[in-house]
Amino acid sequence: MNGPAPLDGIRVVDFSGYIAGPFCTQMLGDMGADIIKVEPPSGEQWRGQDPFASGFSKSFVALNRNKRSIVLDLKSEKDRDVARGLIASADVMVHNYRPGVPERLGISYCAVKELNPKLIYASNSAYGQKGPRAHQAGYDLVIQAVSGLIASNPNPDGKAPRRYAGIALIDFTAGQMLALGILSALIQRVRTGVGRKIETTLIEAALSLQRQKLVSIEALDGAHPQKAPGTVRERMQAAASQMNDLVERELYYRTFETSDGYVTIGCLNVPQRKHFMAIVGLDDPWFENPDALPQTEDEDLRRRALTSYAEAEFVKKSSATWVTAFEACGVPCAPVQMSSDLMFDEQVAAGGYFIDFTMPEFGHVRTMGPGISINGQPQGHRPPPALGQHTKEILDELAALQVAAVSADGDR
Amino acid sequence: MNGPAPLDGIRVVDFSGYIAGPFCTQMLGDMGADIIKVEPPSGEQWRGQDPFASGFSKSFVALNRNKRSIVLDLKSEKDRDVARGLIASADVMVHNYRPGVPERLGISYCAVKELNPKLIYASNSAYGQKGPRAHQAGYDLVIQAVSGLIASNPNPDGKAPRRYAGIALIDFTAGQMLALGILSALIQRVRTGVGRKIETTLIEAALSLQRQKLVSIEALDGAHPQKAPGTVRERMQAAASQMNDLVERELYYRTFETSDGYVTIGCLNVPQRKHFMAIVGLDDPWFENPDALPQTEDEDLRRRALTSYAEAEFVKKSSATWVTAFEACGVPCAPVQMSSDLMFDEQVAAGGYFIDFTMPEFGHVRTMGPGISINGQPQGHRPPPALGQHTKEILDELAALQVAAVSADGDR
Structure with missing residues (x-):
């Protein structure tokens, strides 16, 4: 007997799109949490990224198993009310809106902690709430540029450097950081009974990956190390030729x-x-x-x-x-x-790294598993949902929860 | 008043070295856990990686704040006893030994869960316990090769591809996965009272980053997609020229x-x-x-x-x-x-992404912070320890814990 999954009974309302947020909540879903994916009527953006069928792309399939989908139009007051109801019923809320947007939608941390003081409010943005770039959008590649990741892979011929491997390594890193913050807040909530606000940023994920380079020690570097002279291009050329020298030895x-x-x-x-x-x-x-x-x-x-x-x-x-x-x-x-x-690969097969599920219209699907093996963990995975597949189910459930809450109130 | 940190009171015994394990436990330490870093008499390997002083490298400083260091020689039976005592006193144990080594040292999961049924036993290895490569060592770059990461960055001139950016992106990913497994097991332990064995592998971390490419759908790809024909070099050349075409548009x-x-x-x-x-x-x-x-x-x-x-x-x-x-x-x-x-960078300064502490011999030190912002989180960080800096303190503490346990036993 394996018993419940680690996050059984944890309810997550997820407003996020693209990679970092959906990857975060898929990890939580893999561990047993109930992920309610709130999508606009047009569907989460990644559904349409090189789709193989209406509303499904391989990228979306890779990041959205073990979730239920509800469609809400947050431009309508009625649906914003439903969203707030879902948030009031949840343990965790996740979004990746730019600073300012949650306030406009009435789901800022200040607004929703009134509804639900136990809520863990988790968000990921490009640069966070503070600083000159706080209000800018930033996708993975742009953050690779600004954080030094692109420059650390200079082209020896001096042409503009390319992106690496076509993988959104910063998004994946940020998604894991967000999940780490959420789990630590769940642990803390056992003791304190109250929720927390968790924030991660793409820029910090990018710097985290480079943390071994980002160490300054007063006795070695001076209290305030000097910015290196020269343009970025000159310094990248110098770095490329230094790297060439190393490679040749x-x-x-x-x-x-x-x-x-x-x-x-x-x-x-x-x-x-x-x-x-x-x-x-x-x-x-x-x-x-x-x-x-x-x-x-x-x-x-x-x-x-x-x-x-x-x-x-x-x-x-x-x-x-x-x-x-x-x-x-x-x-x-x-x-x-x-x-x-x-x-x-034989090793991949023997290790059981992939997981399989069936999508009714598309048959057998194989995707990379959670990569975190927990002994005695129950298996079994839900396929990624069609857009709005669970709208009615979730609304009915919410109504029942609200009736129960009102009647519990009446009992007092 | 901020209250305790999320992992206050959690005791972690850490036998790991290099990057993935130490990064994992540094994250737990940043969140308030007590990290006991067990080092061999020669010190953890990374201390000597381009050191700036005896026992300290910038890489080590970047990955080992908020820990205490104890030196144990696990070749001696006496020190193995101390290690088992520490494990019996801990909530979490972390190692990155190759399969077979924990058995030799008497600290396999089977051996230690007798000592401590509440223990969360977490390990990271290259390939895990199963499959033809299970017993092989594998560093980040080797796993980049075998997992497809190197090949997805082909050199257009057909020369052997270089490594990317000098960052150990697989190690960092695996370290975060290990921490996620540990936190989820801590959450589960609140409900069940028993620990779990958590395993991550470098190969799964590498595949996780590429999960959007690793999706096979029966209706599109057939039940068993065919392996592409040609040698790896031919296919990498084809991929490089395809990528060139894309880049030119x-x-x-x-x-x-x-x-x-x-x-x-x-x-x-x-x-x-x-x-x-x-x-x-x-x-x-x-x-x-x-x-x-x-x-x-x-x-x-x-x-x-x-x-x-x-x-x-x-x-x-x-x-x-x-x-x-x-x-x-x-x-x-x-x-x-x-x-x-x-x-x-102005944004980095405004966002407060770095953290600072003082090392007595080297003065002010600035390193990349945890990157996970938790509201109301207490600040304050311990510098990375000198080799064995806390050996006596930890031994005294352990002796006191053992005396307390014996006397509690006697009271029954």
């Missing part, structure tokens, strides 16, 4: 071309690097501290020659041959695969 | 070179794209559906010409000029900045 933590593809090696300690040298057939006098800068021009040339030698060795054999040799010695190593290959 | 969600740097634009809807056209001075007949593929060769050429025209316009003016014009119309837009610039 890099032996142990990188990707090599093979006869039929690529393999990636990660040697972070001396024993791993010794195995690497033996397998590739090279003798690197600098293996104990490969990240140190070359001391002389001669050393630099010799280290680049070692890298060229290794590159020439790797293209002589197949990826599978190299992987087998490295794995036999415990050197972290893998072939470069395409994400579509993962649908067929 | 991309107008609305991309980075442009300006006279002094770069600006990034994100127009995801029609009104934003209309503003864009007016500001840049172009007339794009395809603005309503810019992601649709060109229908004819002539259309393709005309769309590429529009992109070239826009690129030529952007280099005529400065980044600041463009940003001002776009912002005036509400078009999401930002200059490309370097992460080091963020230390001086």
Whole structure:
């Protein structure tokens, strides 16, 4: 017997769209919370992002299982009343409106905590409530630009840098942060009985991913480190050429071309690097501290020659041959695969990383699971809802809850 | 009055190293949990990653505030006993050992849940407990390779792809997932009184970030989609040239070179794209559906010409000029900045995204904050500990707890 899911009985009213908010609430739904997705009559924006059928895109399917959908037109006073009723009945409310919009809709934190002091009010925005950019919208790519993520991947040829991998890594990070805030507030509510307001921002998610670079220490950097001179382009060019230099000496933590593809090696300690040298057939006098800068021009040339030698060795054999040799010695190593290959990967199948459900019109659907394994966790997942699929059900439920509340009031 | 932090009174024993585990427990510490960092006599590995002083690197400082450090040599039976005592006293235990190692150390889940049935036992590994790669180590970059992240950023020139931005995005994602699992188990424990085993893997974190691509729908893809033909290199070349084609027609969600740097634009809807056209001075007949593929060769050429025209316009003016014009119309837009610039950014300062503390030997330290804002949350942060700084304090505390437990037993 597995017992209830961790968030069984937790009711979440979700006004969010796109990626960060829906990903957050899908995680909560995966853990057993009841997610009520409030959508405008036109549907949440992501339904129409390269749709495969009316109201369904693969992106939407990937982010909206384990939810129920209700359509409300928040331009109408009547539907705003229903929204406030839902909020009054909920444990958690989530939105990603720009600052100012919740006030216009009458669902700001100040307004709704009167209705429901136990409510956990969670929102994600681009920049938060304060500062010169607070009122600006910002999508993932724009925040990649402003936060330094784009610049840390400069094009060596100096052209405008491209976006990375087509993944909205900031949105995903922010969605997880929002869920973390919500869960911590639920824990605190057990003790205090009152809700909290939780806020995350895309800019902080982007900075969080770069936190190892964003450390300033007075004794090293001075109390107020100086802004580096030069235009962004000049500094990105300098960074790109520095990175090129590093790449031309890099032996142990990188990707090599093979006869039929690529393999990636990660040697972070001396024993791993010794195995690497033996397998590739090279003798690197600098293996104990490969990240140190070359001391002389001669050393630099010799280290680049070692890298060229290794590159020439790797293209002589197949990826599978190299992987087998490295794995036999415990050197972290893998072939470069395409994400579509993962649908067929033995490790993925054995690990049970995907989950499956059935959508009546489209048959069997396979999507990436929650990725958080909890022992004794019940399985079973609802498919993503059609637009407004549960409007009547949720309205009936709300009416019953309100009747119950009025009658409980009358009993006092 | 703010009251206690959300995780006040929660005791976490942390055996993890590198990034994912320490990031997870730092988040819990930021929320008020007591994090006991168990380190080997040589110190946690990351202390020595490009250190600025003995036992301290910037990476370590970025990931280990709000913790106490105790040194235990788990090769000695005596210290393993202390470790088990700490685990018996804790609410949560975290590690990132490879499968098999906890069994050898006598701290497997089976072993420790006898000691402490309320314990939440959380671990992160590369691939989890099952499948052909379960026993392999895997660092962030290796998992980027095997999961498709590296391949989704192919080099147009066909050389081995580089790693992205020098950030361990999979480690950060996995650390957040582990924290989410722990918080959900804490919520569940309030109801059930018993702990749970929580597991996350780097491979699932990598797949989670790509979940929008990892959707297979029977009616569209067949019950068992076919693996694409060709070697990985051929398919990556094809993907790179497809991506190049897209980039040469991309107008609305991309980075442009300006006279002094770069600006990034994100127009995801029609009104934003209309503003864009007016500001840049172009007339794009395809603005309503810019992601649709060109229908004819002539259309393709005309769309590429529009992109070239826009690129030529952007280099005529400065980044600041463009940003001002776009912002005036509400078009999401930002200059490309370097992460080091963020230390001086007005928005970052106004938002209060960083937190500060003092390290006795090094003075004032500024690092990226938790990024999760909780209203009424107490401030105040402990600096990262020196190796073994709290060994005596923690041992004394444990002895007192054990005496109290024995005497409570005697009272029964």
